[in-house]
Amino acid sequence: MNILLYVLGLTLSAVTGAAPIPADEKPVQKVRTGFIDGWNQVPLKRLEDQAARYRGTYYLEGLHNTKRIALTFDDGPSVYTTALLKVLDKHQVKATFFFLGAQLAESPEPARAALKAGHTIGNHSYDHPYxxxxxxxQLWDVQFGRTQRLIKEKLGVVPALIRPPYGFVNDSQVTLLAGKQLKLILWSIDTQDWYVAQRLGAANALYNTVLNHVHPEAIVLMHDGGGFRAGTVEAVDMLIPALKKQGYEFVTVDRMIGTPAYLAALP
Incomplete structure (x- = not known):
């Protein structure tokens, strides 16, 4: 099997002009969950194509096959961040929070609590544009750079991880952000809590989505802001023990991909 993966890696490298993919790494990164039409979401093929072109800069999942999983939360900080921190502490799990600058300016305390508890803080732009x-x-001065400065001011750290809102980012923007030593973190499992949040039984739906698509070194997309997120909090409380029983270890994204969580200084 390793020989086949290595040959596939060489083939992909020949097509893209990139360095050969090591035999112990996944040859491709994929989104495991489906696409919901009519919500102006980024096409899955676009995500996967960019992950192939910008390997080592742009991640849908971890590149190896260890039984580790990264829970990630977007659009906070908010009251749901505080609720999630209690659940994560209960289960002794660390997660990654991609905060919006506008939310951080209004509600810095949950973000400070997340950092103090040992969770990783990432940058999700200032106000969630396309x-x-x-x-x-505009990309840097108004969105990511502005939020980097705000996180530095409020929390004392400069994130090395960013997540583009909705997953939309063009190739020239990837290059610009990579030039500032940033890693773009997307996802391999979209719980779609942004879509099912108001439904009866949302927590069970989110729970089942993750269990039905879980895989080694998954990056799981959820939200701690941007709407009603009680179902997300409940689902996380259910998911952690279930996945631990399957042998999964929960890690922050920086640990999974082997990169520093924070930069030494503002770019």
């Missing part, structure tokens, strides 16, 4: 509509100066 990035592909922005100029380079």
């Amino acid at each position: 990035l592909t509509d922005l100029s380079p100066s």
